[in-house]
Amino acid sequence: MIRPETTADYAAIYAVHQKAFGGRAAEPELVAALRKLPTFDPALSLVYEEDGRIVGHILFTPISIETDPGRVPAIALAPVAVLPGQQNRGIGAALVRHGLEACRRQGHAIVIVLGHPNYYPRFGFSAALARPLACPFGDCGAAWMALALVPGALQGVQGRVVYPPPFSDV
Numbered sequence: 001m002i003r004p005e006t007t008a009d010y011a012a013i014y015a016v017h018q019k020a021f022g023g024r025a026a027e028p029e030l031v032a033a034l035r036k037l038p039t040f041d042p043a044l045s046l047v048y049e050e051d052g053r054i055v056g057h058i059l060f061t062p063i064s065i066e067t068d069p070g071r072v073p074a075i076a077l078a079p080v081a082v083l084p085g086q087q088n089r090g091i092g093a094a095l096v097r098h099g100l101e102a103c104r105r106q107g108h109a110i111v112i113v114l115g116h117p118n119y120y121p122r123f124g125f126s127a128a129l130a131r132p133l134a135c136p137f138g139d140c141g142a143a144w145m146a147l148a149l150v151p152g153a154l155q156g157v158q159g160r161v162v163y164p165p166p167f168s169d170v
């Protein structure tokens with residue numbers, strides 16, 4: 001079952017990210033910090049629950065693209081994690097697909113991800129679409145991808161993607 005997180009899930013979500021990212025605290029701390037932002041939307045923080053246990057989590061956070069004509073709203077997919085023993089069962093894909101649908105319902109038009117170039121294209125993400133958007137994390141190469149939830153949303157959009165401060169700490 002995929003559903004929005006509740007406060008009762010925080011510890012389990014922390015553990016999912018910590019275990020999935022090899023024991024690092026950076027990703028679970030990122031999730032905790034992003035929850036404190038005024039733009040945080042619990043409808044875009046989804047858990048995958050199986051037999052009463054949280055086995056996966058995905059978070060989407062509002063960001064913006066600074067362009068010459070002005071600021072264009074977008075949303076960042078990050079992070080997504082599945083417990084190591086449960087990976088490669090389609091749970092990550094289900095979270096991404098449900099998450100993108102939730103973003104669409106919330107009225108978002110552009111999604112950006114910095115992730116594995118072999119994983120995200122299956123959901124429609126494209127490095128070519130992201131090329132006119134400057135990645136703030138250095139040379140991101142093919143890992144820097146974008147997706148238009150609304151056809152044409154990225155047409156003519158060129159600028160610098162700005163993430164909220166917690167992302168600089170990862």
Ligand SMILES: CC(C)(COP(=O)(O)OP(=O)(O)OC[C@H]1O[C@@H](n2cnc3c(N)ncnc32)[C@H](O)[C@@H]1OP(=O)(O)O)[C@@H](O)C(=O)NCCC(=O)NCCS
Pocket residue numbers: 020021078079080081082083086087088089090091092093094115116118119
């Ligand atoms: C990436 C991740 C969320 C995918 O979830 P999942 O449930 O294992 O993935 P799915 O079952 O939907 O898809 C399996 C596919 O993902 C690929 N995959 C698994 N982990 C991957 C990783 N770290 N990077 C790239 N691809 C990965 C598998 O090779 C498989 O590819 P295939 O379908 O071409 O054979 C999960 O493996 C994970 O938590 N990894 C560690 C944390 C991480 O790297 N998160 C992503 C960065 S924010």
